[in-house]
Amino acid sequence: MPALTNLDVIALVDSFPYPHDASAYSASLAHLYKFMSHDLKGNLGYVLASTIEKLRVYHPEKLVIDDLDQTISIAPAFDTFEKRTKMMADLALEWRKEGKFEVLKGWREEQYAVYYPSRELYFTFERSACSVLGLVTYGVHIIGYIPATDTAPLRLWVPRRSKTKSTYPGMLDNTVAGGIGYPYGVFDTLIKECGEEAGFDAQLIKERAKSVGSVSYHYLRTAAAGGESGFLQPEVQYTYDLELDESSPKPKPVDGEVEEFYLWDVDTVRQEIAAGNFKPNTALVTIDFLIRHGIITAENEPDFLEIVSRMHRQIEHPLK
Amino acid sequence: MPALTNLDVIALVDSFPYPHDASAYSASLAHLYKFMSHDLKGNLGYVLASTIEKLRVYHPEKLVIDDLDQTISIAPAFDTFEKRTKMMADLALEWRKEGKFEVLKGWREEQYAVYYPSRELYFTFERSACSVLGLVTYGVHIIGYIPATDTAPLRLWVPRRSKTKSTYPGMLDNTVAGGIGYPYGVFDTLIKECGEEAGFDAQLIKERAKSVGSVSYHYLRTAAAGGESGFLQPEVQYTYDLELDESSPKPKPVDGEVEEFYLWDVDTVRQEIAAGNFKPNTALVTIDFLIRHGIITAENEPDFLEIVSRMHRQIEHPLK
Numbered sequence: 001m002p003a004l005t006n007l008d009v010i011a012l013v014d015s016f017p018y019p020h021d022a023s024a025y026s027a028s029l030a031h032l033y034k035f036m037s038h039d040l041k042g043n044l045g046y047v048l049a050s051t052i053e054k055l056r057v058y059h060p061e062k063l064v065i066d067d068l069d070q071t072i073s074i075a076p077a078f079d080t081f082e083k084r085t086k087m088m089a090d091l092a093l094e095w096r097k098e099g100k101f102e103v104l105k106g107w108r109e110e111q112y113a114v115y116y117p118s119r120e121l122y123f124t125f126e127r128s129a130c131s132v133l134g135l136v137t138y139g140v141h142i143i144g145y146i147p148a149t150d151t152a153p154l155r156l157w158v159p160r161r162s163k164t165k166s167t168y169p170g171m172l173d174n175t176v177a178g179g180i181g182y183p184y185g186v187f188d189t190l191i192k193e194c195g196e197e198a199g200f201d202a203q204l205i206k207e208r209a210k211s212v213g214s215v216s217y218h219y220l221r222t223a224a225a226g227g228e229s230g231f232l233q234p235e236v237q238y239t240y241d242l243e244l245d246e247s248s249p250k251p252k253p254v255d256g257e258v259e260e261f262y263l264w265d266v267d268t269v270r271q272e273i274a275a276g277n278f279k280p281n282t283a284l285v286t287i288d289f290l291i292r293h294g295i296i297t298a299e300n301e302p303d304f305l306e307i308v309s310r311m312h313r314q315i316e317h318p319l320k
Numbered sequence: 321m322p323a324l325t326n327l328d329v330i331a332l333v334d335s336f337p338y339p340h341d342a343s344a345y346s347a348s349l350a351h352l353y354k355f356m357s358h359d360l361k362g363n364l365g366y367v368l369a370s371t372i373e374k375l376r377v378y379h380p381e382k383l384v385i386d387d388l389d390q391t392i393s394i395a396p397a398f399d400t401f402e403k404r405t406k407m408m409a410d411l412a413l414e415w416r417k418e419g420k421f422e423v424l425k426g427w428r429e430e431q432y433a434v435y436y437p438s439r440e441l442y443f444t445f446e447r448s449a450c451s452v453l454g455l456v457t458y459g460v461h462i463i464g465y466i467p468a469t470d471t472a473p474l475r476l477w478v479p480r481r482s483k484t485k486s487t488y489p490g491m492l493d494n495t496v497a498g499g500i501g502y503p504y505g506v507f508d509t510l511i512k513e514c515g516e517e518a519g520f521d522a523q524l525i526k527e528r529a530k531s532v533g534s535v536s537y538h539y540l541r542t543a544a545a546g547g548e549s550g551f552l553q554p555e556v557q558y559t560y561d562l563e564l565d566e567s568s569p570k571p572k573p574v575d576g577e578v579e580e581f582y583l584w585d586v587d588t589v590r591q592e593i594a595a596g597n598f599k600p601n602t603a604l605v606t607i608d609f610l611i612r613h614g615i616i617t618a619e620n621e622p623d624f625l626e627i628v629s630r631m632h633r634q635i636e637h638p639l640k
Contacts, residue, residue, distance in 0.1 A: 187618075292532050305536075
């Protein structure tokens with residue numbers, strides 16, 4: 001396989017067309033329904049037309065389908081957080097029982113938060129079912145690194161995912177990454193994941209983890225993500241840097257999700273990204289790291305502006 | 321004046337409506353014409369309907385106006401870089417001579433590059449006239465800072481603009497900032513501006529300036545920018561960090577553009593941003609700095625995601 005450019009890597013993750021790419025965008029939208037709030041005021045996600053057929057049985061009591069407007073909305077009766085969350089939880093359980101969607105084989109028993117345009121919490125929903133409705137999901141990623149010295153280049157801690165994982169087995173990853181389940185906060189999730197995935201002590205993370213921003217992209221799921229291809233998955237990842245040194249604790253596999261941690265110099269990391277060996281969204285987060293650390297610059301990357309802009313995509317749905 | 325939130329500050333700069341805000345967006349577009357390439361393949365900027373009336377005299381020999389499509393395009397005959405650049409240079413000179421537009425009182429005698437959708441150079445144009453046609457412009461901003469120590473907080477070098485400047489007199493600014501004129505590169509411009517505006521030696525900048533990304537926003541000009549209100553000005557700023565220490569050279573006013581440089585702790589900088597004392601786009605660049613340095617985080621800033629996304633806006637026109 002020829003080497004991927006950094007923009008190729010971004011395009012693998014930010015794969016839903018943009019409104020300014022009018023023909024590709026309208027071709028995509030032709031096959032999608034908008035998932036709307038009960039009052040039709042918020043577009044919370046995009047749903048495949050093929051999924052709509054599987055959901056028509058809930059019309060109009062639970063979900064209201066309008067084929068002319070290409071919308072599917074929560075029925076007006078579900079006008080509180082509690083009512084919506086209960087109804088949607090029942091739906092997800094029924095989908096799982098009936099084997100309606102492949103993605104639910106990855107059932108997590110973990111709730112994700114969904115927001116209204118005002119950014120109020122609107123309902124919560126089983127994590128593995130979010131992509132059925134194209135809902136925005138949130139995660140936190142941290143990259144542990146040892147800065148360049150006079151004698152050594154910048155090095156990054158890179159784990160290889162276990163070969164037995166159902167999603168992206170054997171691929172490279174960010175030092176630690178995890179989804180933000182309701183009702184946990186960003187930093188609490190980071191501390192928990194750093195302990196579970198890398199054996200990092202909470203005290204180390206509190207002292208050394210630095211919030212550095214967020215990335216966002218609109219992902220069109222492929223088979224490698226597990227389950228159906230074509231589901232929409234807009235994602236936001238809060239990003240953190242973890243500056244370490246030679247004497248710092250090293251990450252170690254704890255929960256069987258990680259096979260091994262490598263301490264790789266930046267050139268090796270870039271080669272592995274170009275070879276397509278990183279899980280795509282963690283390649284994007286790593287490219288953001290390399291930009292913020294002055295490795296990828298406007299002078300050495302012809303696609304610099306498009307990359308920076310696309311890894312901070314304006315998602316068309318309400319965010320937290 | 322009540323304190324501005326960080327999002328208020330961003331909204332002052334990124335003031336053109338978004339497509340997903342459908343009613344505000346279409347209301348804005350109703351008064352705008354698209355400035356199109358000679359082959360109608362690229363939308364290079366937005367032009368006020370009131371400007372179109374002043375340009376109608378050039379129809380159809382130089383500029384072709386289509387009132388039905390609300391477009392103004394370069395006439396098909398101007399099918400090379402050289403022809404377009406010459407014709408547009410003559411237009412700008414004529415506008416200046418006739419006093420057609422207020423913004424040309426700030427004539428710079430400096431060319432800015434305009435790009436085609438393929439990112440090829442399409443023509444160059446007098447800097448002060450770019451906002452007449454809503455063209456994308458590019459700059460470079462650097463923030464000089466001294467990191468926090470055990471005994472002192474993070475401090476930033478903040479200049480106050482001369483009270484005699486025609487634009488944003490007396491306001492606070494980034495340590496050094498400047499527009500990227502054709503045919504200069506990003507880093508060459510940075511070195512030149514660092515010398516001219518702050519007396520920084522080229523060697524210091526080569527050793528210490530770190531490329532950290534870019535920001536972008538779509539600005540609707542106000543009177544404070546000089547000249548007409550309402551012109552569109554989409555901008556891209558390449559961002560650099562300059563880590564200094566107590567023994568580093570200090571910035572000093574050189575060319576009369578800066579009244580004084582302050583070394584302010586981060587709390588003072590944040591208060592001045594909230595008080596509206598920064599030039600708006602430099603407040604945005606400073607907020608990006610504070611996010612990358614872990615000062616503004618998802619935990620302490622309720623508008624975090626909207627701020628990060630909007631300061632990396634996807635511009636609707638071709639970029640470099």
